[in-house]
Amino acid sequence: MTVAFLIQTAVSAVAILIMAGLAWWLGVFRHPKALDEAQGRALLADEFPEARLGQVWLAADGRSMLARAGDEALILYCAGDGHVMRRAPWANVASGEVRGDRALVRLADRSAPRAAFRLGEGAVWPPVLEA
Amino acid sequence: MNLIALATPFFILAVVLEIVLGRLGKAKAHYEGRDTLTSLSMGLGSGVAGVLIAGVLFAATLWTWQHRVFTIPLNAIWAWVVIFFLEDLTYYWFHRLSHERRFWWAAHVNHHSSQHYNLSTALRQTWTGGVNGSWLLWLPLAFFGFPPVMIAAEKSISLIYQFWIHTEMVKRFPKPIEAVFNTPSHHRVHHARNPRYLDRNYAGILIIWDKMFGTFVEETEAEPPRYGIVKNLGDFNLLRVAFHEWEAIGRDLLTARSPREVWGYLFGPPGWGPDGSRQTSDAIRAAWLARQAPQPSDAAGNDSPSAPLVASASRL
Numbered sequence: 001m002t003v004a005f006l007i008q009t010a011v012s013a014v015a016i017l018i019m020a021g022l023a024w025w026l027g028v029f030r031h032p033k034a035l036d037e038a039q040g041r042a043l044l045a046d047e048f049p050e051a052r053l054g055q056v057w058l059a060a061d062g063r064s065m066l067a068r069a070g071d072e073a074l075i076l077y078c079a080g081d082g083h084v085m086r087r088a089p090w091a092n093v094a095s096g097e098v099r100g101d102r103a104l105v106r107l108a109d110r111s112a113p114r115a116a117f118r119l120g121e122g123a124v125w126p127p128v129l130e131a
Numbered sequence: 132m133n134l135i136a137l138a139t140p141f142f143i144l145a146v147v148l149e150i151v152l153g154r155l156g157k158a159k160a161h162y163e164g165r166d167t168l169t170s171l172s173m174g175l176g177s178g179v180a181g182v183l184i185a186g187v188l189f190a191a192t193l194w195t196w197q198h199r200v201f202t203i204p205l206n207a208i209w210a211w212v213v214i215f216f217l218e219d220l221t222y223y224w225f226h227r228l229s230h231e232r233r234f235w236w237a238a239h240v241n242h243h244s245s246q247h248y249n250l251s252t253a254l255r256q257t258w259t260g261g262v263n264g265s266w267l268l269w270l271p272l273a274f275f276g277f278p279p280v281m282i283a284a285e286k287s288i289s290l291i292y293q294f295w296i297h298t299e300m301v302k303r304f305p306k307p308i309e310a311v312f313n314t315p316s317h318h319r320v321h322h323a324r325n326p327r328y329l330d331r332n333y334a335g336i337l338i339i340w341d342k343m344f345g346t347f348v349e350e351t352e353a354e355p356p357r358y359g360i361v362k363n364l365g366d367f368n369l370l371r372v373a374f375h376e377w378e379a380i381g382r383d384l385l386t387a388r389s390p391r392e393v394w395g396y397l398f399g400p401p402g403w404g405p406d407g408s409r410q411t412s413d414a415i416r417a418a419w420l421a422r423q424a425p426q427p428s429d430a431a432g433n434d435s436p437s438a439p440l441v442a443s444a445s446r447l
Binding site: 005008009012013015016019020022023024026032049050077079080081082083084085086107109110111112113114115 | 136139143146147150151153154161162163164165166167168171172174175178179182246247251359362363364365366367371375376378379382418419422
């Protein structure tokens, strides 16, 4: 690697930080909206069209949602202003770990290894949803 | 002369311009801070990874050229015209391979992992493209007699061309342009995860290859593209973006029970599984087409908008 390459890489890194900062700053007034039940249901129905959605449970911060379809859980959570959806056995949800005001559910997928759910005051985990 | 390095200031200015125009509401452009940082960091890392593999790639190309069939002059206009088409055709097959076979998809998936489609997405480039040997596809050009510098220049031109089509600012170009060139509209389709659009429009500069080889789909107003991958990434961890599919391949190989399964996990289509419990792009599309099929009650109507889709389904 030449000095020129190292300088080019360093300048690129600085440019990246400036651009990302600009994007962040300009987007600062556009916090990702919290999910509501209708939007969450629509997203899940689109992602899992063959699933019969029953009751859903929305996290306290509106950033994640849980639905039950038989023995499976349908999980939806936000990553930035995007959405991540996965299926998991309901047993995984039931055995989720509660840390403070968050419940953490492990997923068998290295591209999304766990989902977090913010619990409201007095909320119990797992939520009671009809199968 | 490094054309990519020369184009980098243009890339930066174009991204800044798109961010500002999008924020001012003058153009359609959606940015999110962490997503943008991830894309740009992947681009930076890709440059470093590229330097590490450049020596091998150059040596292989040079050695192949030294054993060439013909000697093609660097200063002949016809040679530049020919290599333009041949390189673009090579890119089409490289790109198709990178989507349809998991070993190559593992290196390419990161480029599709953003749920946004903007100029920064263009820079979300692979860190592992050098190790899967896809560069071998360009060696026949050297063997044929095109000088290595000519091949490198044409590859750079293709990459630079493909930068600007990663945008939602441009809706459609006039029909003659859309008919021949890869445009923002065609490439939005390529980045979409809608079943209708999955694994389509592999073109580099010319969209004609997709039309010739049956992988072209037009963007429709009725179904805006939803960007990302079939299973979107759970966070913005750079290592996960760069390596998650390689890790998944490794885990699958540990569970393989036969040479067939090893082969399938490595070189089958993404989503392949021995028990059919996962879905390939074709399976996702087939399921979607089946859902579009008219129910028995409306099967009598020939003017159903689903009719062409049913016809397509029967071909799958």
